[in-house]
Amino acid sequence: MGMLHFKNDKLPDTKALLRIHDGHIDITIVWNPSDSTFERCFFSEHVFYADDPDRKKYIYDLPRQIWFRDSQGSVDLLGCKVRSCKEKYGAGANGIIDAEYAVFDASVGEDYSRVNAVRTSLDGLREWLGISSVLVSAPIVDSNNRVKEREYTLKCPADSIGTGIPAFDFVPHWAVSVSGDTTELHDLAYMESDSHEVKRWQTHLENHRAMRDLLRISSWTEHLLSIEAVSREDDPLWVESGIPYQERWCKVAELYPNAHSYARRLNYLIEYFDFCNGDLSSWFSLRDAYARGIDPIVSLFSMRGASIEAWVVQLSIGFEALGYQLLQEKGISKNKAGASPFISRLRAIASELGDDWPFNLEQWELEMTESYNSIKHANRAPVDRLQSLNAWRKGILVFRSWVALRLGVSKDQLLFRLQLDSLIHPYVRIEQI
Structure with a gap:
């Protein structure tokens, strides 16, 4: 009260x-x-x-x-x-x-709807970065080979890790929580953005969401983003004499927080070490340049409970825009690119993947086009839903592979990682299992 x-x-x-x-x-x-x-x-x-x-x-x-x-x-x-x-x-x-x-802990009357800095957590970020703040020693065992001693050292590998984006960094962190007889070590990595001027949270979060989208595309798994804390320069911590002595980071609780944890290690098509010196600016530039194609496809993560038909249409909307843009890059006029059929836009995307692909790209182009047209046009015969689902599955692999190659992942490395990707295996009917 x-x-x-x-x-x-x-x-x-x-x-x-x-x-x-x-x-x-x-x-x-x-x-x-x-x-x-x-x-x-x-x-x-x-x-x-x-x-x-x-x-x-x-x-x-x-x-x-x-x-x-x-x-x-x-x-x-x-x-x-x-x-x-x-x-x-x-x-x-x-x-x-x-x-x-x-x-x-925000001072009464201070407007925290606009802040100078935002700190977020992103599921899987620390593992993707390949860093840890918890060092574990080799166990010391007794004559019966029972572990008697093991040392855990909590030490951040760096104060912060640059991203190549101004005023946006990764921050390694660790924490300890104790509950009864249980002590937990938390190995963490945050994202922080800051600005000299106060900005709305949504403005700060643009880069944070871009990183979430990169990990989503790389693993095709949801990576939930949560706001952990915010800060205002004009509301620091003060000593009793009235002198400010430390930046105030105010913890944040969200309505319907995104609670999630991984039970397994994920396989990524795009890894942190694919970026030269950890400079992620190429991803931010790609995302901005092809936003009309990328954004609709990434938004599939908000459609988890939707129908197969809705997935196919949403993916195709992204392919329509992406293919249109790539056709223009290949020298086709704006008018001709705009009038090009859907299958031509798919070919513009698939042509960047090269030969020796894990599945027949020409066959996929036909199946994807047939599935999309059968859903979009009521006068077309419906396509078998399993065919549509597998066309969608291959389409997701095509899109993610296109992003990976554009970001500099080698073709050989990409093909190797694709073999470990869960979407490489076709969907089958239950009676076929």
Whole structure:
């Protein structure tokens, strides 16, 4: 239980209960029905108030940003909106507010919707970088070959690792957690972006999401991105004398956080060491240059529960745009490229893969075109869904391989990695297993 602060003279500070549980961030406030100050924020959409017909005297829309403070500190709540409210005659009224983000230890009144720095975690990043902050010694055993001693050293391999992108770095980190008889060592790697000017979170996160997309494409596995902490230069930590002494990193809790962990090591078509001196700028440039083709394909990760037909169409939308762009690069005019059939656009992409491919590219072009056209045109005969699914599977391999070759992965290395990729194996009907 604590106090809510709205930074608005028309909304007084009020008692509230903040709960962060099961992926939810909610705030409950209670008010006396005789005081309509907060009632108007919850019921105003359907109520006309005679004492304020022009809606200028009171506040009727809940602020998107609210501050909470209790004995444990302060929290900046962002993306606030009304969830529900109820009033019971003679017992008062209460309302529940949902927040998208909770920024812990943020000074009350400081606007953390704009920050100077953002720190995120990305599933699989540390493994992809090939780094570790946990050094393990060889075990010391007794005469019965039982392990008696093993030493763990926690040491970051570097303060930060450059990416080739200004003001965007990888930061190795480690942590220790203790629960009863269990002690866990956490081997971590964060991504950090910073700016001299305060920026919205979404602006900071552009580079973070680009890295997530690279790992998604490389492994064709979801890599979940979570915001860990944010910082403002004008809100440092202070000593009692009023002198700032350290940058303040405020931990962040998200609505519906992305909790995920890997139970196995992933195989990547594109590895960190494929980039010269760890300079990832070639990926950022490729992603920007071919965004109209790449973005629709990567968005397949938000369509996990969709139908086979939806997957084929979404992939084809990306191929339409990518092939159109590649045809123009090959010297075809804009008008002719725009009028080119779908199969010609697929050939423009497949032609960059060369010969000796794990599957017949010409056959794939025909199957992909047939599947796409049968879905797009109602007058076409439907294609067997297994054929469509395998055309989609091969299409994903073509796209990922095209990205890998464009980023400098050698053909021989790519072919070797493809043999270890889960999508190299065709889908079959259950009765064929």
